[in-house]
Amino acid sequence: MSERHDHPWWESGTVYQIYPRSFQDSDGDGVGDLAGIERRLDHVAALGVDAIWLSPVFPSPMADFGYDVADYCAIDALFGDLAAFDRLLAAVHARGLRLLLDFVPNHSSDQHPWFVDSRSGRDSPKRDWYIWRDPAADGGPPNNWISDFGGSAWEYDPASGQYYLHAFLRQQPDLNWRNPALKAAMLDAMRFWFDRGVDGFRIDVLWHIVKADGFPDNPVNPYWRPGITERDRLIQQHSTDQPEAHAIAAEMRALADAYGAEGRGRVLIGEIFLPNDRHARWYGTPERPQVHLPFNFQLIENAWDAATLRTMVAAYEASLPAHGWPNWVIGSHDAPRIAARVGEAQARVAAMLLLTLRGTPTLYQGDELGIGTVDIPPDRVRDPQELRQPGIGIGRDRSRTPMPWDTSPFAGFSTVEPWLPLNPDWPTRNVAAQKADPGSMLMLYRHLLALRRARPALAVGNFRLLDAADGVLAYERRHGGEVLRVALNLTARAITFDWVGDVLASTLDGAPEPGMLYANEGLIFKP
Template sequence: MSNRNDHPWWESGTVYQIYPRSFQDSDGDGVGDLAGIERRLDHVAALGVDAIWLSPIFPSPMADFGYDVADYCGVEPVFGDLDAFDRLLAAVHARGLKLLLDFVPNHSSDQHPWFVDSRSGRDSPKRDWYIWRDPGPDGGPPNNWISDFGGSAWEYDAASGQYYLHAFLKQQPDLNWRNPDLKAAMLDVMRFWFDRGVDGFRIDVLWHIVKAEGLPDNPPNPYWRPGITERDRLIQRHSTDQPEAHAIAAGMRALADSYGGRVLIGEIFLPNDRHARWYGTPERPQVHLPFNFQLIENAWDAATLRAMIAAYEASLPPYGWPNWVIGSHDAPRIAARIGEAQARVAAMLLLTLRGTPTLYQGDELGIGQVDIPPDRVRDPQELRQPGIGIGRDRSRTPMPWDASPHAGFSTVEPWLPLNPDWPTRNVAAQENDPGSMLALYRRLLALRRAHPALAVGDFRLLEAADGVLAYERRDGDAVVRVALNLTDWERPMPFVGEALLSTLDAATSDVLRANEGIITH
């Protein structure tokens, strides 16, 4: 039989994502910070997770709330300083947890000293650290590329008569990873944080970091229609997922491996065959975990999920470890998307599939739909393309800790509205309720620790009635089976076994109740 300790910690463990602005405010400005995270670490430890991933904490003008980095080796004053970070890191490690940072290698802020220098003139030593081009033949942008936030991906600089590339906001100029000096400087950033003791990185939009030589036009998307994001009018064939990016990822991995026990998680939105390439090869590995968002992207029904899981598992190389996520700072809340009853089933799915799960703060409470009034919208993506449902504020609302004013998150009005049911849906209210979503997450995570089959065992899909997703996890002679009813009506149990846990109050032996998941052995 296996032991969790026979596997790297990132294979047997679970990651918990914290959005720092929205976790806990310690200084009364309505925005979360590092000291606030430190204050609430016992909640994270009590869940039973193994690592914390922090969304960006670096100095930033906050045009895209930290994903526009003005200094890769500092801490944004809103969040604290390097001393506050060191205290947080020590407190995380004291609880036996790991800490991952969010590395943003595709672009910096336009206020980063590197870009200020690059923009100072065509003869700047750092001009080629970013992607500058002359206007096209018509005097407009050099090509037809569209920003992920809408509009041209090029911004004209009148002083030098050239355009610079930005895959996102114009305040986020793309870095040129074909320049060896830029590449060396960014690897030095990783060294800085590894030397400080961080346990790894989640790497933002990793598949974006190299662009095709010559920057040719992207082809039109024949399936695009009005009402979806403008970016998708084109197929990003030349602006993302270039072959040269894999060598860069391999260099990052070699650096991480030189420190021992560190992990790299790559944000990569690609079809299975191209996604799997980001594992690299045994001789030249790339990221440990290319993030897998398919539980977010696919319809919530048993047949679709079964086919998706089978295809994803089949796409993995023998040395590739899977991973799963049902929520993030960019995606709609799982309970808002499929309802609270199925969100309980989703929790069981996430924490019993083969691979490393990532939880997003607040999902352990079942936070659902949060409507953001127009005058409270902060997300630049929503502000630039309103009305098509892509706003991310709804997933970034503050954690509700208790029923005190402002939910115990702050002493003042938070930067975003709280979930409307915060007086009853908060950590304190669920803390001692055995039927709460929080209690369910804790029990599921405890089961993962108690049963190596769930943490690191083999995986096999099982036959089941329509509307039911069933599978088996096996570690030697130890077998654990999972049955998930993704419907609103009773379904037959696909197997017989002793119930370890139900998503409802108590398991029955012969049927799956509506919206019920059961783990047996």
Template sequence: MSNRTDHPWWERGTIYQIYPRSFQDSDGDGVGDLAGIERRLDHVAALGVDAIWLSPIFPSPMADFGYDVADYCGIEPLFGDLAAFDRLLTAIHARGLKVLLDFVPNHSSDQHPWFVESRASRHSAKRDWYIWRDPASDGGPPNNWISDFGGSAWEYDAASGQYYLHAFLRQQPDLNWRNPELKAAMLDAMRFWFDRGVDGFRIDVLWHIVKAEGFPDNPPNPYWRPGITERDRLIQQHSTDQPEAHAIAAEMRALADSYGDRVLIGEIFLPNDRHARWYGTPERPQVHLPFNFQLIENAWDAATLRDMIAAYEASLPPHGWPNWVIGSHDAPRIAARVGEAQARVAAMLLLTLRGTPTLYQGDELGIGQVDIPADRIRDPQELRQPGIGIGRDRSRTPMPWDASPFAGFSTVEPWLPLNPDWPTRNVAAQEQDPRSMLTLYRRLLALRRAHPALAVGDFRLLDAPDGVLVYERRHGDERLRIALNLTDSSKPLPFAPEVLLSTLDPAPDGVLRANEGVISR
């Protein structure tokens, strides 16, 4: 594979996730918007990434901040309108970047006209576009399924005497992908955006979109204990990852492929063997990249990471391309998880592993722990299940651009608090610092562009001292080695280096310093 010359852009490139509410406010309401993103595009282009993924920007009541869609073919007025989107799309493409939208196929808003009609009567033409069931014999929910946000996954509708299914909030009724008319309407929504010029989609909770026929109870999870999310009290055996969902993913892929150089990224949380099935087969491919969250989910030590990387690589089908993520709008910040010193090592790991990396806004600044006061919590997941550390607001705080009031993000108090060190940890300050996290990310991304071994080369794990992760990337005659010290003590460097980049300056001399990563010839 290392000598291939036909790698598509999504294999060679890097994706940058923007959470629109928190990137840049252009109209003084404390919430980011499309015009704000357009204003800050030069920062994204200067990073050296290849594509921007926008979290949902469709019309929404914002019960779950855009993941409750009320119109799949429009723009939420809080963010702008279709004309503003077209301007942004043109501006992104003018900088040589791609645009991915966040498609939410498992559920809509309960205010979507489809659901309003579905709910109006048992005999509605769109009744079967959603999942309705009669009560159990005792009058309760049809089965024991639990919402990902806690509580029953079923909501009773007194007017019709039936329950509807919602894998998330009750304001997010699940769509019925077994209904051919609903499926056609959703594929038409994807087609609407492809026709407008978008380059692909990140597909939200793709593995949820079909449920087992008959709706049997989910089995109990023997490992569950209090303090873990209520959802995990059961194993989601019948409510997720059903065989029929793969056929739908293949139809989505066929649609994307009909537009040429497009990409589909599926949000899928599954063990390696089941995760790999979402690539499909060469004859009937599914998503290009089933998102791989294992750098977020695993302990941060060399032995664990080595085993995880090896197992993931081994699980990939021959036609499957890997991908990696260390941060997102749902996950704790990497610098909050492992500390700023190791966050620099994590940046090098993310950008030198084989596969497509996805960066999350603000991680290039090393934003760490942001404590959200109780009266500022906005995340419905945290509000419904407080005290167990699952709040997502901490990763959705506004981008700090400079040391001016409200960090240059807005002219008023932002919708969420800024990181507490924003007067010094901001884009403008880090642009002036040759040793800043931002400078490190720019240098790493420049190396990926300059060295095919890093972008598309083969991968091989190498022997290393305890606490150190070492691997080789190779393309043609070029061979690069990466050594990452995941400890706070010095370690011997297991090869004679010609250092291209160190996470610490100056470059090392035969020793891998504490919390240091190096890329060497």
């Protein structure tokens, strides 16, 4: 696990997200588990990534599929147990990979013993571990805050006559990070997993964890219109991104850094949806750093055209502090799949973009196969966000469908019907089929990841945008004496582009033509 190119592993490496419910079922219940992940580790290692991030595997009633945690220091029986986790961790490390867990600090399950105690009465020792408030003068919720899943962010508790706050489902009460005992307990939970050997955390909705004193109403969003998520009727000015949250992130970072002396640096990745200037603050300062990588979702959120992406990349790079390392994401368990958004041809271009921009890339399982649109029949919808706000296209099930491994029944994922439908083209779009096809999406990802490992310019080099014709995004990567260039045609037409050199990778089969980019063609070349 040595560091490459004199950079920490999390700068030169690549992260691969696994959604455990949908990776591999080992016990025939239709849901993936830890033993299944262990069974499929060779696929991950062969890709050429450096770390695995697991979506939550802690005990949970599964109201939000693991993001409602009932015990921060155990494994849900659906996925296995602590012994199964230890075996997986050892197997990950044996392959030279690292393992990151998904830490959920903003809220717990309403079935967590802490909340059960807190809810038992106003005099409970843990009452203040959660956020309780008296009703407003009219008896309604304390303020106008809206849950991210729709409806009021407050739930009335008749037994105590108060409301508790939940930024997401009512089954996910928000924790009170202003309470020192709660904060200490949560840091102890992180310490539990660090002591067990995990290599870091992806921290869920980190910018949510502290709320403004006094709980004032959030301002109305003048740009909201019907047909988009109800949450966006308001601007989350007072319910997110409070100054005190940065101090907590710095404490988390200090804890992670305390484990770095063991020779395997630990990383913190923060889930943060904010404009560039506020996003950059989550790096902290050199003297008091916060998360190593505040997740950057702009490749998911922006229109897929060269002019938009060029402007976005330049603005993001300019926003970074001198000590801040960039990162990029094109897919996740919450977002529409990249191939569904831009089509398979451009999904190949997107793979080259993701793996050649400056910064740490995060891949999402199945994107290396080019899985596209998966329609979820109404009777198979499982996502609580979609069930609460149907018809506006925010369902996340379409990105959480099981991995197709081969042509055996249920695509080799399970021996029974999986918990969500498979991609409809699984008999031809699966890992085994793409391993046998040199021109497949999987083999393109393998080739691009191998280039990142072999070429310091791609992994850690400097970055410079280049002038290019409309429809083309072009840039240069440089490290020491090595100079590489990337040219991406984001259109379905051929475009003249003045390039010449040795081609290291193309998104298309066949010989590239100097001075030309074919439709949907991306090139990495040495000028």
